[in-house]
Amino acid sequence: MSNSSPKGVALITGSSTGIGAIYADRLARRGYDLILVARNEERLNAAAAHLRAETGVQVTPLPADLNDKAGLAKVEAVLRDNPNITMLVNNAGVGSVASLLQADVEKMQAMIDLNVTALTRLTHAVAAGFVARGKGTIINISSVVGIAVENLNGVYSASKSYVLSFGHSLQKDLADTGVRVQTVLPGATATEFWDVAGYAPQKTSEITMRADDLVDAALAGLDAGELVTIPGLHETEAWTRWEQDRREMSAKFRNARPAPRYHIA
Template sequence: MTASTKGFALITGASAGIGAIYADRLARRGFDLILVARNQSRLNALSERLARETGRSIETVAADLNDKSALAKIESLLRDDPRITMLVNNAGVGSVASVLDGNVDAMESMIGLNITALTRLTYAAAPAFAAKGSGTIVNISSVVGIAVELLNGVYSASKSYVLSFGHALQRDLAGKGVRVQTVLPAATATEFWDVAGYAKQKEAASTMTADDLVDAALVGLDQGELVTIPTLHDGDQWTKWEADRRALAPRFANAKAAPRYASNAETAE
């Protein structure tokens, strides 16, 4: 490792967009990097630039996380390489297609990348970090995990999963020295929109740059946020929404159905 390193950050989906910006920013913060993506030539170009500009140690792994053997290789890295101190689960794919227009095989592939790969990598990293008593897991969700009607239903549901999974991780890892941050970007100007089939979103006035998104997310991490929503200007709105959600939990514990579900016969008695 390079002198005075903060350890290695393993970043998935690292060859472009949000992942590449995370690589740049974390290298400049003193992390060495393991960059994971499918496109080896892009990984090489990014790693060469960052090594030259920052002096950090940069390793690359070309891997399709929807391929079981490739995914298993990254899991093994996270379990067995003690140099790794951070995991950024950024790899993902989206869609704007409705259930009437979408291809179910493409939706299954989306679930594999957005949910299965993220889950397996987290399950590999979390015990290793907990055993050391330190480490950080950053999971990239989306505001459509809350505003679920905005895009494709499977994509929104996959990002709702990431948000819920993050809450459970924070509960399970409390007191273990492992930080878990869930980041919810809104529309961000990356190739995501080209793949999703709505490239013009990148030019919208409300679309954030990937640089601004990652910079804000890292400030949120520094401030100890569990959930970071860079485009939400009134943070108290999230705090209240989350408090109201959690306040519902004890109200579900009833052995009998609510009166509004009484049958007509019961109502007539």
Template sequence: MSTASKGTALITGASAGIGAVYADRLIKRGYDLILVARNEKLLKEVAAKIAVPGRTVTTLVADLANKESLKQVEKVLREDASITLLVNNAGVGSVASILKDNVEEMDAMIALNITALTRLTYAVAPAFVARGTGTIVNISSVVGIAVEMLNGVYSASKSYVLSFGHTLQRDLADKGVRIQSVLPGATATDFWDVAGYAPQKEGANTMRATDLVDAALAGLDKGELVTIPGLQDADAQDWTQWEEGRRAISKKFSHAKPGARYGV
């Protein structure tokens, strides 16, 4: 367990699941914490459970889907010079098709999964650049690639997080700011209760949240830009090839004339 302070980590969605595990692991690594979530009771329970002598834990009750509440967290990220790490973990999902889901619920999902994550990143990035150091961890999902697996809006929101991470790496890497995009697969958290498929928590291929976070932090230590804990070593080259293929084809899109196959 580290005793030297590594600064402060602000973790969203920290009252349970992946966020709560990040809180436990990061405080043991020497970070002070700011834990953000809607449920004050659960936040305080997490704070009490993970307490470590010499480290401070602050709880900040905020609904990140609410603009005014979100602005409070943005203000903290802009003004608290002790913050060295942002973990954008808060999110919500669904397994329902477009014919069964409520569009207002989908709008709220976009507000949390995309808008809040974006605004928090925009709040902290200039502060990190000014100090020449800082780390942003964005929790995406494997459905950001395997987009047909769950609800379309959820998958699209996680594709956004992955794409956003790539551009953050382009813009910030040479300014001392580290970016990591983490792509969990099915993980045993209450996410599935909210998403509408609680049995997935007990699935044979469902990962424990502790294993997920430990792997994600190991990936961060290794300098990975994208960490996919569930991708086994024998298949890791498939991700490398997919990324290389994506970057290669992106150079072939811009031409003054359509392809001959269109007969234009």
């Protein structure tokens, strides 16, 4: 087995297929050793073997169900205890196209557990070590429906809004520590996500992006120093205006009295 990579180890969740598998391929080709996390052990081992043969980097499969407390704790421990980890890609997630009234509440809870709770706990597990070492990269995969919240299931959209907000807060909390935080907002992307979410035809829609293009754009955004990367947004000034307006409005909330329109004496 080769010596550890000078770039360190990237741990990628949801890495046996789709966007996570493309991240694994691209980061391996950039010279990162990998820890691949996914539920399906057979697919995970096959992906690891393929990447070892193709790239020559060290690839460690870590089978774990992040919706299971024991599985999540196992990955948290690796993130806390392995000082060679220099990057965390929080990619694992699940979605739905069903309206709230048509949705199974237990499935909605499981979605929150994976998209919000697991992502938060894994980020927390790795952050202190990154800060202590003065370096590290956290990539959190959100979605454009974190902004365009009416487009899919409300719980899914809300979970992705959380990821975007969490990223803003992390960037504030970890400023000047040497730790980078990037939030990626994919639009519709051609992966198995749509089979699980209940709308397979979306994979072949004319507005659906190839997963390879999505990840390549996201990594180009990382290289360029973007804090938020939206590969499908061509008009970058639209995001700049959105962020400027949001931040300017934040200062206007600081009032001890209700607005005059409420006619409170």
